Amino acid sequence: MAKILLEMKNITKTFPGVKALDNVNLQVEEGEIHALVGENGAGKSTLMNVLSGVYPYGSYEGDIIYDSEVCNFNAIKDSEQKGIVIIHQELALIPYMTIAENMFLGNERGSKYKINWTETGVLARKYLDTVGLKDSTQTLIKDIGVGKQQLVEIAKALSKNARLLILDEPTSSLNESDSKALLDLLLKLKKEQNLTSIIISHKLNEVSYVADKITVIRDGSTIETLTKGVDDFSEARIINGMVGRELSDRFPKRVPKIGDVMMEVKDWNVYHPLYSDRKVVNNVSMNVRKGEVVGISGLMGAGRTELAMSIFGRSYGENITGTLKINGKEVKLKTVQDAIKHKLAYVTEDRKGNGLILTNPIKINTTLANLDAVSKNTVIDKDKEYEVAVDYKQKLKTKCPSVEQNVGNLSGGNQQKVLLAKWMFADPDILILDEPTRGIDVGAKYEIYCIINQLVDAGKSVIMISSELPEVLGMCDRVYVMNEGRMVGELDGKEATQEKIMTYILQSSGNKEVK
Structure with a gap:
């Protein structure tokens, strides 16, 4: 029988007005990948914050037994000394420091009085290569997208020689190919280094693919633990445990009532705000009609977010050219306030940095x-x-x-x-949604899909940028495919398939393999 590396017994955690965890129990074997699933607010992240010392000993009830030893962690450093490293759902990187500086912040290479920058750079490059990030180690965090920042966080965790790696929504910022690469990396680390991982994810297909066991948490309590090869690992079975009922249709039905063109973009060009010779949006033309959901699909770095933000009051980019029409009239949206006045809204992909206070x-x-x-x-x-x-x-x-x-x-x-x-x-009359369901469970996703349908039924227009192809295919009336700053394809929603979308991307990349 495999060794039990971690056991959490009768964990109870209370916040003002709410009991977040109620007598939770969890067992994780050494060398396994153990998934935690549950609806938003079920207590998954809270449980991992208890384990890692974010919530110190004394602020919760129950016991943490790690490597056969009862542990009372008072801070993250205490758990990291034992080889427990957590990567949080919300990124914790400093924008005006380089990738290398962020990776070794608090874990500096060198002597007590002097940082060894050569060693820092070499090690940073090694772990960035492991996670497949090709950017320079000297690049500032603020100059890379959220998806790449997630890869930096993972590389940072790997640099700490973890025995137990906790990943809270690690693929929420990644497209499907990058997500698959990360999951394969976890499987490789498990096989070659016997690394134990706990993964929290709402992407149930990924959970089924990578996990050896799945523990379901609902309303702060553990419901059940499923074992691969023994129990039913299907998405339908996991959903039933999460929400306590069957969810037969993941995307609510809607009868499209599509009207006239609400917004039209023609020959739109945007240059990078720092590297003025780098064109990030290249001669893009698109439109969205009243009562229509239009999807923009593409790989990470395709320029989708840059396009959306440049349209939304020029909140991204320099030397922006092209024509923007709303309700048939050309408009010049020079600021975010202008955009809001013209009934245009943009829901950012980065809720922590740009969306909320x-x-x-x-x-x-x-x-x-x-x-x-x-x-x-x-x-x-x-x-x-x-x-x-x-x-x-x-x-x-x-x-x-x-x-x-x-x-x-x-x-x-x-x-x-x-x-x-x-x-x-x-x-707004036009709502641009950038990764609107990132990090959201299947039940809450369905609720947001229903809200989107209500908006377009009322004659609003929705542009949905999403890295989840099933979501794009399930919700959109039309799909644009974007790659390397250009619109490379347009598909009717009924005709769109994952294969057709990926074919457009591959052909426009010169038939190079997409990594």
Whole structure:
């Protein structure tokens, strides 16, 4: 019988107004990949924060037994000394430091008085190659996208010689090919180094692929543990354990009622804000109609986010050229305020950095993009602000004890719901959603899909940027395929398949293998 590396017994953790964990038990064998699944707010990340010392000993009840020893971790450094390394769902990198500096921050190479930059660079390159990131170790974090930042976090964790690696939504920022490469990396590390991993993920196909065991957590309690080769590992079975019911259709049905062109982009060009000779969006033309969901699919680095942000009040890029029409009239959106006034909204992929103020309550974040609607003579009506926030909390089924709670205390999925509420309250006619369901469980995804359908049924237009091809295919009336800054294909939703999308990408890349 395999050795039990980790056992968590009767873990109970309470926050003001809510019991996040209620008598949770977990066993992880050495050398296995163990998945934790559950709806948003189920307690998965909280449990791992207890294990890693983010929530110190004494702030919870129960025991942590690691490598046959009862452990009382008071900080992350305590758990890291034992070989437990956690990669959080929300990235913890410093934007104005280089990749190499971030990787070894707090774990510097060299002597007590001097950092050995040569060794730092060599080791950083080694671990970046392991995760497949080709960027220079001297690149600033702020100059790479969220997906690449996730790879830096993983390389950083590997540099700490982990025995137990905890990954909280590690592939949420990655496209399918990069996600597969990461999962294969975990399998390789398990085989070659006997590395034990705990992975939290809402991507159930990935969980089924990589995990040896799956523990289901619902409402702060452990429901069951499934074992590969013994129990049913199908997505339907996992979903049943997570939500306590069957979810027969992952995408809600909708009868399209598509009208006239709402927004049209023609010959759109955008240059990189730092490297002025680098064109990141190349002569792009596209449109979206009333009552239509249009998807933009592509690999990481294709330029989808850059396109969306440049349209949204030129919030990204330099030397932007091209024509933008809304309702048939050409408009010049020079600022974000201009975009909002023209009923255009952009829901960012980076909710922590650009989307929300984590130290402010839900009610303040919900009304940020439309303060005029809750104020009179520039004075905010606190009662109205509260009413609006409660209304959207109920509409989006956000799990929180009160709208007075700080957004930073919510789970990642519930933060995403607050971000969506913020822009829905701005009452846009055109809504650009950049990875709208990243880090959200299947039940909450379905709720957001229903909200998207309600918006387009009301005559709104939605542009959805997503790295999850099943989501694009299941929700969109039309799909644009973007690669290397160019639109390389357009498909009707009924005709679109994963194979056709990938064929467009491969052909436009000169038939080079996509890595």
